[in-house]
Amino acid sequence: MKTLVLAEKPSVGREIARVLKCNNKTKTYIEGSDYIVTWAMGHLVELAGPEVYDEQLKKWSLETLPMLPLKMKHRIIKKSSNQFRSIKQLMHRSDVGHLVIATDAGREGELVARWIMRLAGWKKDFSRLWISSQTDGAITEGFKNLKPGRDYDRLLLAAECRAEADWIVGLNVTRALTCKYDMRLSAGRVQTPTLSIIVNREKEIEDFEPAPFWSIEANFGLFDAKWRSCKGNERISDEAFANSIVDKCMDSKAIITQLSEKEVVEKPPLAYDLTTLQQDGDRLLGFSAKDTLRTLQSLYERHKIVSYPRTDSKHITPDIVPTLKNRLLAIKDSQFLSKVEGLLSKDIKPGKRFVDPSKVGDHHAIIPTEERVNISSLSREEKMLWELIVKRFLTVLSPDSISINISVALECGGEFFYVKGKKNIKKGWRSIENIYENSSQNLAGLKVGDGIELKGVKAIKGFTSPPLRFTEGTLLEAMSNPVKYMMDKTLKESLGAGLGTPATRADIIEKLFSSYYVEKKGNTLHPTAQGTELLTVVPNMLKFPDLTAKWESVFEDIAQGRAKSQPFLKEIREQTTLLVNEIKSSSGIFEPSGLSKETCPMCGKNLLSVNDKKGRPKKVCRSMSCGYEESNGPKNRKDFAREKSMGRKLINQYSDKSSDTMTLGDMLKAAMENHGK
Structure with missing residues (x-):
């Protein structure tokens, strides 16, 4: 008997089939001596629309609401129905005796597979492949350690809810x-x-109204210091009071009253989960959240050089620790060679802060896999995102950063000024993140009781800022x-x-x-x-x-x-x-500003002036029964398809709907007859 393997996407299915040595390829599945690998295309099954429960619900109306079916029904998504039929036929083949769910290891992946199985009528035993990367080794190991399918019934219930x-x-x-x-x-x-x-x-x-404030800054030659009140405030709301402090300090000599040095040990940041990677993708690379996820998915599925993308964990489990050396070796042939060699020259012993199974749910943090990377095969966006992930991975495995924080207090004219400096002792992880900097303030050699000449003091006006x-x-x-x-x-x-x-x-x-x-x-x-x-x-x-x-x-x-x-x-x-x-x-009225004086050519209502995601202006009709859109910018394939659809509606709306047709010859003949009259 053969085992049927159900992947979530064709690309993943092809990789699994290759590892399982399935070579007989068709459009909808790949077969081998022991396995048949097929795939969904994301969701093949969805919850049925309202009209399935009641024909009257095809029409949108307040009178038919709320729609509350007691038992939800499912339907096959029309555009991918051929793939569903193929999977169903495979499930009912007499030589197929077992099924392996190989969809994404998570809540939605479980839903994709189980709904297909339910509508296709799968009644036999099944197992679950649960892996966090798409490398050959991970797939092979995963098939050696398949989980009982029923272990994930509760995950399915959560997804269905x-x-x-x-x-x-x-x-x-x-x-x-x-x-x-x-x-x-x-x-x-x-x-x-x-x-x-x-x-x-x-x-x-x-609603924000900026308020003025003044801060006082003193220049002591080698460094600058800021005034602070006895309550710790640096901002003054009264200009006259700020100027009086400046007058008190002018021509005075400052004395260092306090000086402290404290060693600070900074742990490296944790590895990326999806959200923090999307945040850095936006901040450092200018990627949208969607761009980051799409690129990350390609690095995971196509190139197989990063672990599972859709994770909410920044940690790893103890079983990943023995693989860290090979993950470092996989990125050695890159610009990170010297950093990798530095880490490999010592024992790799990540602490409990990073290795914490209690903080790993379905998948561990996003880290490189053991697959050797081929930089030349990556697109520009893939390379940029991969480098971001590798930097963070190297950072996590690097030693702590150690510095000395220096705090100095000075008394001048009866007022107190404060300055802080930093002296780096050990770069540690900061050398990889490229944020290793010594303080520009020169506080070396200072001691309590020293007199410091005041070079200048001034009140600086500023305004409070609104939230970003x-x-x-x-x-x-x-x-x-x-x-x-x-x-x-x-x-x-x-x-x-x-x-x-x-x-x-x-x-x-x-x-x-x-x-x-x-x-x-x-x-x-x-x-x-x-x-x-x-x-x-x-x-x-x-x-x-x-x-x-x-x-x-x-x-x-x-x-x-x-x-x-x-x-x-x-x-x-x-x-x-x-x-x-x-x-x-509700007695509310929906009347958004931004309505244009132009009317919709289809329904006659005022068009709404909007901008698309790229900032291009366009006008849209937001009427329930319409959907007309026009764009002033360069058109893409979707725009042309929409215009074609609108064109058909307009022709249908304004044509006389007669059954007669008129060719160019008919029109010329009619014109000549009219001319002769």
């Missing part, structure tokens, strides 16, 4: 808002609080730890994973762009008029991270066997009824 809850809340609220205001609006338990965080930050900036707008990187940080944005601060302990998961946050940000709720100006995120207005009509329950924090906490409890799914889904249906009724009874 997430999918069903998002369907129930997302579809109902989106339909309710769209029908209520005749505008194509969308809302969700992650998307809406994320938008709210951006909008509230913008309001803080708009979010970048994609800082927004990811806010989504991963949204405590300060929560309505109920007592929920901090049950926060769980934050807003969404590391794997979904990039898609949420992209959704905000594509819905024209947020736009990018330079590197910062700005809410659009439509995004700001949306929050005036969305129910309060969806505006804050509290709801999704509770959900993610429950999903984790279900996956760990600490909670059951049915009570949660019952509560979701009750909450959805409340949300829909709140929207139905």
Whole structure:
């Protein structure tokens, strides 16, 4: 009997097939003497649309809401139905007796496989391949240590709860808002609080009134020092008081009253998880969260030189420690040669701070694999991101950085000034991160009681600054730890994973762009008029991270066997009824600024002026029944497809719909007849 292996993507399936020595290739699977490897294309099965439950639900209407099916149905995704049929045929072959799930090792990967198995009617035994890298060694080892498939039933339940809850809340609220205001609006338990965080930050900036303040700086030749009050304040709100301090110090001599030196040992930063890598990708490389994830996925699947991308851990487990030497050897043929040799010259003994199994969930931190890297095969973006990951990996394995922090206090004219300096003793990990710098302040040779000549003193005027707008990187940080944005601060302990998961946050940000709720100006995120207005009509329950924090906490409890799914889904249906009724009874009006004087050629409503993600202006019709868009910038394939579709609608809308046709000859003949009359 043969074993059927189900991967998540064709590229992964081909690699597994090669390792398992399957050589008979077809369009939908690759077969060998012992294994048949096939693949999904992401999701092949999805939750059925509302119309499957009731034909009347094809039409969007407030009267049919809320939609609360008691038992969720599934359907095959039409565009990939051929692949599903092929998998189903393989599952029912008489010579196939066992199945190995080889989809991504995580919640969504489990859902992809199990839904295919359910609709295809798989009734036999199955196992689970659970690996964190796609190297030949990892695949081979993984097949030697397959896990019982039923061990992941609870993970499936958590994934199904997430999918069903998002369907129930997302579809109902989106339909309710769209029908209520005749505008194509969308809302969700992650998307809406994320938008709210951006909008509230913008309001803080708009409402901010800068206040003047003064700071006092003294020049002592070799160094500068700042005035500080007895309460530790460096800012003065009264200009006259600031000037009086300057007058007191002028022509005075300073005396060093305190001097302390303290050795500081700094541990290296931990390895990357997906969120921190996306943050650094944005900050250091200018990559969007989506760009980082897409490039990382290529390094993992295609090149196999980094470990599993969608991880929320910055740590490794003890079984990874023996592989660290080979992981270093794999990156030796690169610009990191000298650093690698330095680490290999000593025993590699990462401490408990990095090797902590209690802080590793499904997958360990993102680190290089044991696969030798071929730099020339990497694209520019892949090379940049790979270098970032390698630098962090080398940093984690490097020794501590040691420095001496020097603090000096001076008395001058009865006022006190303070200066700090730093003297590096051992570079350690900082030499790899290229942030090893000695202090520019020259504090060498100073001692208490020394007199120091004052070269000059001045009051410097400044203004308080508003909070900074979010970048994609800082927004990811806010989504991963949204405590300060929560309505109920007592929920901090049950926060769980934050807003969404590391794997979904990039898609949420992209959704905000594509819905024209947020736009990018330079590197910062700005809410659009439509995004700001949306929050005036969305129910309060969806505006804050509290709801999704509770959900993610429950999903984790279900996956760990600490909670059951049915009570949660019952509560979701009750909450959805409340949300829909709140929207139905609302007296709010949705009228975003930014409406153009131009009207839509399809429905006659005013077009909305927006910018796409790249800042290009365009006009869109947000009417529920329309969907017209026009762009002033260079068009891409999607734009042309959309224009073609709009063209067909316009022809259908304005044609006389007669069955007669008229050729050019007919037209000339008619014209000549009319001319003769």
